[in-house]
Amino acid sequence: MKNRYLPLAFLSICLTLCGFHCGVECFTIPISITRGEAFSLDNRGQEPVVLEAPAHGFLSAYGIQVQLECEFAEGSGDTWTSDCDMLQLTTPIRECRIYTLLDMPNGYAAGDDVSALFRFVDRNARPLKYRPLSEAPALIPQNLFPDIKAKFDFLLIQPPSQNGTCQFEFRMETTDSTLLSITTNPILLQ
Amino acid sequence: MKTLLKYGILAILLSCHLQVSAQSPIFGKGIYMRFGIGSASFYHADKSEPLVAPLYALPRLNVSTSFEIQASLGKRVALLFQFGSVRVRSKVRDIWTTAVHEAFPNTYITTDFPLLFPDQEYSRYPLRGMLGGAYLMEYQRWSVQLRALVGGFSSFPNTAYAVIKQPDSNALSTLSISLQADNYDADQGVAAFVGSLGLLTHRTIWRRWGVYGKVEWTAFRSPFTFDYVLENQVDGSRTTRSYGDTYPRMIHELEAHVGISFQLARFKK
Numbered sequence: 001m002k003n004r005y006l007p008l009a010f011l012s013i014c015l016t017l018c019g020f021h022c023g024v025e026c027f028t029i030p031i032s033i034t035r036g037e038a039f040s041l042d043n044r045g046q047e048p049v050v051l052e053a054p055a056h057g058f059l060s061a062y063g064i065q066v067q068l069e070c071e072f073a074e075g076s077g078d079t080w081t082s083d084c085d086m087l088q089l090t091t092p093i094r095e096c097r098i099y100t101l102l103d104m105p106n107g108y109a110a111g112d113d114v115s116a117l118f119r120f121v122d123r124n125a126r127p128l129k130y131r132p133l134s135e136a137p138a139l140i141p142q143n144l145f146p147d148i149k150a151k152f153d154f155l156l157i158q159p160p161s162q163n164g165t166c167q168f169e170f171r172m173e174t175t176d177s178t179l180l181s182i183t184t185n186p187i188l189l190q
Numbered sequence: 191m192k193t194l195l196k197y198g199i200l201a202i203l204l205s206c207h208l209q210v211s212a213q214s215p216i217f218g219k220g221i222y223m224r225f226g227i228g229s230a231s232f233y234h235a236d237k238s239e240p241l242v243a244p245l246y247a248l249p250r251l252n253v254s255t256s257f258e259i260q261a262s263l264g265k266r267v268a269l270l271f272q273f274g275s276v277r278v279r280s281k282v283r284d285i286w287t288t289a290v291h292e293a294f295p296n297t298y299i300t301t302d303f304p305l306l307f308p309d310q311e312y313s314r315y316p317l318r319g320m321l322g323g324a325y326l327m328e329y330q331r332w333s334v335q336l337r338a339l340v341g342g343f344s345s346f347p348n349t350a351y352a353v354i355k356q357p358d359s360n361a362l363s364t365l366s367i368s369l370q371a372d373n374y375d376a377d378q379g380v381a382a383f384v385g386s387l388g389l390l391t392h393r394t395i396w397r398r399w400g401v402y403g404k405v406e407w408t409a410f411r412s413p414f415t416f417d418y419v420l421e422n423q424v425d426g427s428r429t430t431r432s433y434g435d436t437y438p439r440m441i442h443e444l445e446a447h448v449g450i451s452f453q454l455a456r457f458k459k
Contacts (some may be wrong), residue, residue: 045298127351
């Protein structure tokens, strides 16, 4: 008598498990970089510190911190449907460059590309590495979180030999040729 | 002197053997189970390299435990299966971080151990499993065993990274000392064949229960090979070294245990 219900119970369990398992569908949620800011860094200590506007920088320990902000791309629905959803930039970064906006004592004129003087650092990466700017687009994560600023450092490893006021422009181009241009405040490096 | 000592010990063991061979009322064919606790000391010649030795995590004086099954096949011979672990007392994080500070003074140091959980400060326990045989000498409630075992030893050495930053500068170097053993497995560690010789003394105290003490010497060939890479992140220059091939490779372990014994079964004669 009892055996009559066994197949039914087995079928119920199978359907329940299938319902739990098959109901999960993962989506890729498109995001896009909407804005950014650039700050001067004081890297004399163990960790870099953002310099406030009137402060001066240090030639041997100067850097730029770029903070990027993302939003859900149009039509993404702005919502998570399950834990396995993945965020992904709709248009990945193609190129990162740094230009000087003022004449520099080491021979670079205003408007020159000074990317070779800097190194890209992602402080969340392990192990920590200094990378040329040409490698930055591939190293910046594609799954940046909306409403959380993503911070990346660009450290000046070949500083000018003399004191002087510097100002830099960070340009980031995405694969659809959108250009994000952000500048630092002028700062006296000594 | 060494020869005299060697033959003296042999003579003592032989005389014990002759004295106890007459009768054996307590012991006999059967299966015995033992659980013991004691100390395990590792001896190897690599202590001189302060940046590498802590990652072996085989320091002197550790607490160890062992479990074994003995199948006595007669009055004289027994088969053994032994399983043991060593609780490593070395605080890997603290010791290695201190070593890096001493090797690179006046710098900012940040260390990272990718094989350890963030809140874990000790290495995982080395494990050992062995099979072997014992020669038994029994007299009334006492049993003395000479034993030889072979098996495998599994240890969990660490890979470590350090970021070394110069003060007042963007100058930064990274140091990595990474495990390069061929047979490394994240779950099972690094394995090595081991051989062991030991002496056990057992005394039955009540019915099937007894106590025992044993000393064992175990040796195995070091399976640890580490690559040292110091990379200047500004100019890209690298200093590389390999640790393992140029060092003495044998590691010796001395264990002393006491524990309890229980006779699980007795075979009919």
